[in-house]
Each structure stands twice: as C-alpha cells, then as structure tokens.
Amino acid sequence: MTNSIHPDIDYLLSKKMFIRIFIYLIFVLPFLVLSNCESGSSSTDMNQSRIDINDIQFVVGLGRIEPELKMLELTSEIQGLVERVHIQPGEEVVQGEAIIEMRRDVEKARVKQAEAKVESQIAIVQGSEASLAAATIKMENAKKNSERMESLFQQGVVTQSSFDDVRTSFESLLEETNRLKAELTSQQFLLKQYQADLELVQAQLRQKIIEAPADGQLLSLDITIGSMITPGQPFGTFALKSPITAYCEIDELFAHRIKYDQRSVIRSEGMTDTLAVGTVVFVGPYLREKSIFSDDVSQLEDRRIREVRIQLEPNPSLLYGQRVECVVFVDE
Incomplete structure (x- = not known):
C-alpha cells in the first residue's frame, strides 16, 4: 500500500513545482529584467550627462549696452x-556746451551791482595810489632837505630854529605817507573783497546754465x-563719449573661464542673430553677491556672478540700455 501512495505524492509535488516555476517566469522575471534595464539606462544617462566644464567652447551671459565710461544723471x-x-x-x-538755461534775472542784476562796486573801488584805489605817489615824492624831497639842513646846522651855518622847521616838515610828510600807505592797503583789501563778491555772483549766474x-x-x-x-x-x-560696450554678467560656475581679449558676439535676448562682435576688455576681480541687473537693491540673489565688459565694434543699430546676450568664446 505504501508503494501505491508514493507515485501520487511525487506527481503532486512535481506539479506544484511546475506551477511555481511557471508563475516565476510569467510575473517575476520580467520585472527583474525591466529593473535591470532601467538601472543600466540610468547609469548610462548619468555618465553621458557628466560634462567637463573645461570642454565648454563658449559661455553665455546676460548683458546691457553701455558706453565704456557709462552714463550720468544730470x-x-x-x-x-x-x-x-x-x-x-x-x-x-x-x-561746456549749454544744455538748458534757467531764469537768471536776479543773478544778472547782482552781477551788474557787483561789477559797479568793483569799478568804483578800482577808481578809489587808483586815487589812493596817486596820492601816495605824490606824498612819497614830497616826503623824499623833505628828507633830503632835512639831511642837508642837519649838516649845515652841525657846521653852524643855520640856526636851530631853521633846522627844526625843516625836520618837522619832513616828519609831517613821513606821517602823511604812512597814512596813505595804510589807506591804500585798506582800499586794496576792500577791492579784493568786492572782486570775490563779483566772482561769487558770477558763479551763481553760471549755475543757472546746465552745461x-x-x-x-x-x-x-x-x-x-x-x-x-x-x-x-x-x-x-x-552718455559720455567713449567706445560702445556690453556690460554683462557671467555665472560663477563659468567665471574662471573668462579672460581678457576673448572673442565675443552679442545677440538679441533669446535670439541667435548676431548684433555685434567684440572682445573682452574688463573682467571683474571678484564675484558679486547679487545681479547687476536686479532692480531691487534689497533683493538677495542665490547665485553670484562675475562682471565682464566687452568692447564692441561700432554699430548704429545698438541702443544704450538694450538688454542682450553676450556669448564669450572661452576655448580660443
């Protein structure tokens, strides 16, 4: 009886094993194969996406057209x-050419008034100079006469009274000369003050013209x-007269690849057409914490950039303030 049961058991066991293998082949094996394929594909994609930065041929940055000496606000x-x-x-x-002129009637009147005071004071100074010159001549003559009378008095030729009269006349003229010198100095100082006042009102008049x-x-x-x-x-x-340039920013990832004299092209933002060509003439010495094109100065930027200036060949189609893309060829 034992021998008659074993064949059935073996049969059942073999049948169950076959079913298990069949289920494995139908449901489990395809998932394993698919998972292995996806893993291999992902690994291949990752290997393909790893690009050496040093192999990059050009770098693109956002820029703005400006004169080399930049623009000023009047x-x-x-x-x-x-x-x-x-x-x-x-x-x-x-x-120095006049751009606008403001009303300056008051300033013109002040200038005329100051000019009149200067002219009047010049006349006074000239009069003082003439008076001093005449007094100096008289004083010099009186001095010589006094010295001569002193010699004659010592020789006993003239009396003490005559000598005293001549010496008193000399001393009086000497005092008058000194007084006129002091007066001339005062008048000259006043003239300089009036001239300074004139220069001031003239400067105020010039300020009314924006040059x-x-x-x-x-x-x-x-x-x-x-x-x-x-x-x-x-x-x-x-805009100050200077060569036209593109002032652009390069992301910090590629900042080390930018060098002087590298060839560059300028194109419209988001386009491929070339607007101008040029060369790099300035490379920022450090990385800025925020974009040079950020309108909000308080806004923090996550990335850092390097400033670059590209001098362009003359092109009348370029407009100051125009936003452009700067393509710098870093492999040359």
Whole structure:
C-alpha cells in the first residue's frame, strides 16, 4: 500500500513545482529584467550627462549696452525755472556746451551791482595810489632837505630854529605817507573783497546754465520750458563719449573661464542673430553677491556672478540700455 501512495505524492509535488516555476517566469522575471534595464539606462544617462566644464567652447551671459565710461544723471546744484532748452535728446554735445538755461534775472542784476562796486573801488584805489605817489615824492624831497639842513646846522651855518622847521616838515610828510600807505592797503583789501563778491555772483549766474560735463550725447531730458528744477534731482541722462560696450554678467560656475581679449558676439535676448562682435576688455576681480541687473537693491540673489565688459565694434543699430546676450568664446 505504501508503494501505491508514493507515485501520487511525487506527481503532486512535481506539479506544484511546475506551477511555481511557471508563475516565476510569467510575473517575476520580467520585472527583474525591466529593473535591470532601467538601472543600466540610468547609469548610462548619468555618465553621458557628466560634462567637463573645461570642454565648454563658449559661455553665455546676460548683458546691457553701455558706453565704456557709462552714463550720468544730470542734476543741478540750485533751484530754478527752465527758460530755454538748447539741446534735445539724441544730439551730441561738446564739453561746456549749454544744455538748458534757467531764469537768471536776479543773478544778472547782482552781477551788474557787483561789477559797479568793483569799478568804483578800482577808481578809489587808483586815487589812493596817486596820492601816495605824490606824498612819497614830497616826503623824499623833505628828507633830503632835512639831511642837508642837519649838516649845515652841525657846521653852524643855520640856526636851530631853521633846522627844526625843516625836520618837522619832513616828519609831517613821513606821517602823511604812512597814512596813505595804510589807506591804500585798506582800499586794496576792500577791492579784493568786492572782486570775490563779483566772482561769487558770477558763479551763481553760471549755475543757472546746465552745461555738458564732457563730450557725449544727451540721451533723455525729463523737463520742458517752465519746469522747476530741484537741487540734486535728476532731470536727464547723459552718455559720455567713449567706445560702445556690453556690460554683462557671467555665472560663477563659468567665471574662471573668462579672460581678457576673448572673442565675443552679442545677440538679441533669446535670439541667435548676431548684433555685434567684440572682445573682452574688463573682467571683474571678484564675484558679486547679487545681479547687476536686479532692480531691487534689497533683493538677495542665490547665485553670484562675475562682471565682464566687452568692447564692441561700432554699430548704429545698438541702443544704450538694450538688454542682450553676450556669448564669450572661452576655448580660443
């Protein structure tokens, strides 16, 4: 009976084993194969994504078109009402050329008044100089006469009274000469004071005319005739005459690859067309903590950048303040 049961048990065991193997082949093995494939693919992708920074051929950074000497804000030291506008935005000017002129009737009157005082004082000084010159001549003659009378008195030729009269006359003329010298000094000092007052009101008059600080181009003017200018308040923008450049920022990851004289191209932001070509002429000596293009000075930036200036070949299509992309070829 025992021998008749064993074949059935063996049969059942072999059948269960077959079912288990079948289930493993159908459900488990495909997952293992798929997992292995994904792992291999991920490893391959990671290896492919590891790019050596030193193999990069060019670096792109955000930039802005500026003159090399940058742009200035026009301000006034004094308050005034605009009377004339001599230069319009877009026009080029030379250093010292008048841009705007404020009303200056009061300052002109003060200048005329100061000029009159100076002219009057000059006449007084000249009169004092003439009086001193005449008194000096008389004093010198009296001195010689006194010395001669003293010699004659010692010889007994003239009396004591005659000698005393001559000496008294000399001493009187000497005192008059000294008085005129002091008066001339006082009048000359007063003349210098009047001249200083004249220079002051002339300077105040000149302040009523806003002149170009250097050769360059007027970019904007936010006032018109009749506008009131407030001291220290910008009313226009001025570009100093200098080569046109792109002032850009390079991310700190690639900052070490930027060097002087590297070839660069400028293109529109987000575009591939070339606007201008140039070379790197300035590389910032340190990494800035915030972007040079951040409008909010209190806003903190997570990344650091390096400032770079690219001098461009002349191109009339470039506009100051235009945002561009700067492509610097770092493999050359």
